[in-house]
Amino acid sequence: MDTPITAAQVRELTDLLMTGARPDDPEAQIDLISALEDLKSAACGAQAETAVAYDAARRSAEAAQGVSARRQGRGVAAEIALARKESPHRGQVLLGFAKTMCAETPHLLDRLKDGSLSEFRAMLAVRELSCLTAEDRGVADVELFASPQALEGLGTRKLVGKVKRLVCELDPAAVVRRRSNAESDRHVSLRPAPDTMAYLTALVPVAQGVSAYAALTREAATMQAAGDPRSKGQLMADLLVSRVTGVPMNDSETTPPAVPVGINVVMSDATLAGGNGPALVESETIPAEVARLLAAHALEHGSELDNWIRQLYADPSGRLVAMTSKQRTFPGGLAEFLRLKSHGICANPWCDAPVRHIDHIKPVAEGGATSDENGQGYCEACNHAKQAPGWQQTPIDSGPGGVETITPTGHRYRSHAPPLPDPACHTDWISEIERHLRLTVDDLVPSP
Template identity: 60%
Template sequence: MCEYHTGMAAQLTAEEVRSFVDRITAGVCPDDPAAQVDVVAALETLKCAASAVQAEVSVVYDARRRADEAAAGVGAACRGRGVASEVALARRESPHRGQVLLGLAKVLHAEMPHTLARLRDGSLSEFRAMLLARETACLPVELRMFADEETCADPTALDGVGTRELVGRIRRLVAELDPAAVARRARKAASDRNVTVRPAPDTMTYLTALVPVAQGVAAYAALRKAAEAARAAGDPRSLGQLMSDLMVARVTGAADTGSPEAAPAVPVTVDVVISDESLAGGHAPAEVSADGVPAEVVPAEVARNLLAQAIDQPADSEVINWFRCLYRNRLGRLVAMSTRSRFHTKAMGEFLALRGAGICATPFCDAPIRHNDHITPVADGGETTADDGQGLCQACNHAKQAPGWRQHQVGHPVDRHQVETITPTGHRYTATAPAPPGWREPRYVQAGPGRYQLIA
């Protein structure tokens, strides 16, 4: 158990932690260079120790919640539901990250006490502790505890050890302890293959495929061979550009256009949200999104080019274009959307996704929207309206079904859509819908006593 709840040790309180934070942030930087480096090192130790305490407190809270729910008659399969989301909110992380951190805390507490001790004394960071837990996950508990002792029992053994060396150490040890487990993990890893997309600078994205090594090497070699052949035939594009364009062409089934500015037609719906001012030549950025892909901010000129290319299609093109008007009020809140069909569930779901830029409405969650959710449950009188609706990821929608979770809309009806989440412990978190493209918050300056002037 967490030592703050055992023996004669005084309980740690949030007020004490906040007071200490105020103390160190208000401190003056020392003049001596050596002392400055010492402060940096001491703060790094503090960060590691704080991560250890967070892990221990999270484990205690999870156990307490499960015990209380068991006493209340909650089924074993439902106990602890939502705890990871509570941890995520408290740590300002996504629900997925909260699940990972809570899982790490449980593993360190129950199976890797030496790693937890090194985290507490600052010899390991939370990131490195997570790597050790991940690399030993395939081992039985007794072997995992042995690997933990071999690797982290002696703090001096970690002096000067980099992340790559530490991971190499634990991988070699795991392979020696249980080669069959490593082989099973390798076979299971093939089932985790997937494709992900994430933003990159300058209106680019990283399209990443996680595939078995043989397939990955074969795909890369095939793209490189085709790109080298095109280069030998006189194509002016670089090797990297050719491989990128060939991959897009082969995945989408469209012909290689030879230019990133004239991307091949892709048989999916792509939403370009742009203000009327920017469409007419303004400079406010726009957003580009697709089903299951959060919105990405792009410059107005890029958005206008995308729209122009979509409209300027040959007569026999299969590309279909249509325009819809999204209406915002004077405070930048999206309030309605026009459509060629009546306002039904699908259209409302599209509106909720556009209002939230395709991102889950839960605070700190960056996952794409998967579910259209009633803020006030239908069983409690919630209505199927835009005001009582929000877009959530699957994990957040399931988490709010746990006992003790509540949500309601806050703020004036004409303000931007806001939802307050209240967790079982009474903590409150507010999520505000992002501003639509082209909107700038009004800025005022004081022009005189009691007088303010709008400047932007």
């Protein structure tokens, strides 16, 4: 009978890896690196099997309690995500991957556990097999992964290509359907980049993508031939923004076109008055100088853009306690306050998704108040997960915006609102702010 693996045994191995001495012999060092890589893969395989077992146990228990089949297992992926320090979306992906391996591709699971495949490469293989029927996936599993020797020296691209070729042989029609489904998944996404930049990404059919890129390249080359000093990349980026938003192109090599969009720049009074404390733009930390440049740029284009300054008030511990209420474009002042409080990022631990729901920490049904102390910004997935039976949340006082989440198994996870820029500590800060707000745009940005 197999001996159960316990968390205590794994922690003992973790302690050994953290505190044990490394070998001095070069050959032994390479052997250790190789063995640790195999260990990582074996751990991923054990995680997958345990996740599937936990999901099955939860569903069985809920079925015995009379929970409808549609609602059974709700929140399991979020629990797995918390345990693995991942986002809820990633938890859902990992659980689906584990279920497929355990139920339909056991040889692939064996290759993960013996170190022949990493978790990343195993997930790529499962993705390529996903368009097949369960029966065909079983056939592909035997042909591709029954022998560890078949994977020796096989790089990631070669592995994916091998899987794709077999999928095309087993079910060509499934590949055609997959392509049609992929086209229906076209979308545009935005994610932050360093230094107050952003990645604007469009997933489109290849013909449309090539056509759009060629049009931008052609126009940029024409403008360069006419003497525009900007690089090809700068011109293509400015052309994209201009054509999508309708704002006219400018001739600046360093300043992109001004666009009418609301961006929350959060800075302390000390930073606005010339201090060095960093500021925040949509959850990204930026230097004080960049924050003042953004403010100056907004004021400079005041005739084109609507701008305002709103005050946030914090207590000595750094917790936001109030906000000036006037704003012309968003009536939900409290909701906006809570979004700013969390920097626009979901309050759930390890989740980087943007805030979509403003939620009660203590539910209204249990007497929770609709207030800033009992409110938090959550993404849609996290908000739905915490509605599952057995989940609890309570505010904590150990830091600004602290919340403790208790999962159905009794595990506890704590999260805190990110810190805000430090306010001015000198006594005459009000007069400093008033004096600098009277300055011209050029004076607002200190000279280098």
